Amino acid sequence: xxxxxxxxxxxxxxxxxxxxxxxxxxxxxxxxxxxxxxxxxxxxxxxxxxxxxxxxxxxxxxxxxxxxxxxxxxxxxxxxxxxxxxxxxxxxxxxxxxxxx
Numbered sequence: 001x002x003x004x005x006x007x008x009x010x011x012x013x014x015x016x017x018x019x020x021x022x023x024x025x026x027x028x029x030x031x032x033x034x035x036x037x038x039x040x041x042x043x044x045x046x047x048x049x050x051x052x053x054x055x056x057x058x059x060x061x062x063x064x065x066x067x068x069x070x071x072x073x074x075x076x077x078x079x080x081x082x083x084x085x086x087x088x089x090x091x092x093x094x095x096x097x098x099x100x101x
Contacts, residue, residue, distance in 0.1 A: 029086040029087045029088075030087060031087060031088050031090035032083070032087050032088065032089045032090060033090050035089070036049075036084070036089050042081070042082055042083060043081075044081045047081050047083075049083050050066075050076075052064070053065065054066065055068070055071050055074075
């Protein structure tokens with residue numbers, strides 16, 4: 001009962017149910033909405049994500065832009081070059097057909 005009550009209080013505070021991984025969850029990093037196999041491995045000196053994803057020009061950034069907090073002196077800072085440390089790839093669920101008899 002206590003766990004249920006905690007869940008109810010959380011829902012009341014946030015105004016709704018936490019949504020699936022491909023939707024916004026307060027404070028959570030966004031998911032990667034495309035396959036990334038061809039971009040791997042992501043390394044500090046070779047980050048193919050940066051071919052498309054550019055630095056934001058203001059705090060009011062557009063989808064896909066790299067936040068100002070991730071960039072210092074024109075370079076991705078610290079461990080933030082490894083996008084998948086925080087941003088999980090989002091892939092469609094696989095449907096497996098059941099064998100027929």
